[in-house]
Amino acid sequence: MKIKVLIADDNSFIREGMRIILNTFDEFEVLGAVENGKEAVDYCQANEVDVAILDVRMPVMNGVEATRLIVEQTATKPLILTTFDDDEFIVEAVRFGAKGYLLKNNDPERIRDAIRSVYYGNNVLQDVIAEKLRSSLGSQPAVSSDAEPQCAIDLSPFTEREAEIMSLIAKGRSNKEISKELFISEGTTANYITSILNKTALEHRTQIAIYYLTGKIS
Template identity: 75%
Template sequence: MKIKVLIADDNSFIREGMRIILHTFGEFEVLAAVEDGQQAVEYCKTHDVDVALLDVRMPVMNGVEATRQITAHTSAKPLILTTFDDDEYILEAIRCGAKGYLLKNNEPERIRDAIKSVYYGNNVLQDIILDKLKGAIGAPAPAEAAADRGTPGSPIDLGRFTEREAEVMALIAKGYSNREISKELFISEGTTANYITSILNKTGLEHRTQIAIYYLTGRTR
């Protein structure tokens, strides 16, 4: 069964180019390509969309607000398309439920893999986006914060977490999937999922992308 994708971008060249790219892979069905966030929301409400590929800056409704509404009212998983000047939107979109960030200058194969990863329940946050997040909120680098707080590898106080939970957070911050974490720590995927649930409960966060940002920056909001 093909992954059903909606494309939302106000640039017709990018919108149609993305449609062509995804059609070259046999794994996707591009249901529609729309030009603003409001159209994306309405389409997701009335159609069975698996992944909504959303530009950030769009007229009528931007990608952040579209993400919030799609997450609240549909089962579609929002995946944000961003450029290097969209720093101010990143953290807010994650709060609103974005399952990942994808830069527009990626190779087609990277775009394919990101969409598939989000569809299968993972989160996609490229290293360069994490770096921009840390710069945007003025957070210290993890190594610097560790020296200040006596905690290795992270700017947060890990005392509230078990040793295993801290290891799981560190691997999430490196972009590991649940399966990769399980192999690295020699535990089952179910146990990994339980640790992630415990971390989410302790922090009040909602998904693993937020865990990565929390681990790297010390910020939950």
């Protein structure tokens, strides 16, 4: 079964280019391409869309507001494709339920992997986005993805294993990568993440990364 994708971008060159790129992968079916957030919301309400790829800056309705409505009213999973100057929208988009945040200048394979990851229930927060997030919220200076991320929260409510997992999530690791690194099953990793979500009242793992790096819930 193919992953059903909607593309929303007001730039026709990017919109149609993305359609061409995704159609080169057999695993995707591009259902449509629309010009603004309102059209994206309407389309997701009327059709069974698995993943909606949303630009941030669009006329009529931007990608952040579209994310909120799509999450509230449909089963579609929003993936934000953004540019370097859109970082002020990151926290709000994640708070509204965006499942991924990716830069437009990625190669096609990276975008393919992000769509696939979001479809299968994971959250995607590209390293450079996490770094810009730390910077914009006045947190610690950015570090490389191989360095230990700067923790901005009190870890006392969490077990040692939960703290390890939060650190790895903040480094952009997937559940599979975390399981391999800590020598535990993916089911056990998922259970730890559920415990972290319950303790923090957060909703998904991307919010865990932001909370760990900035100390901010939303």
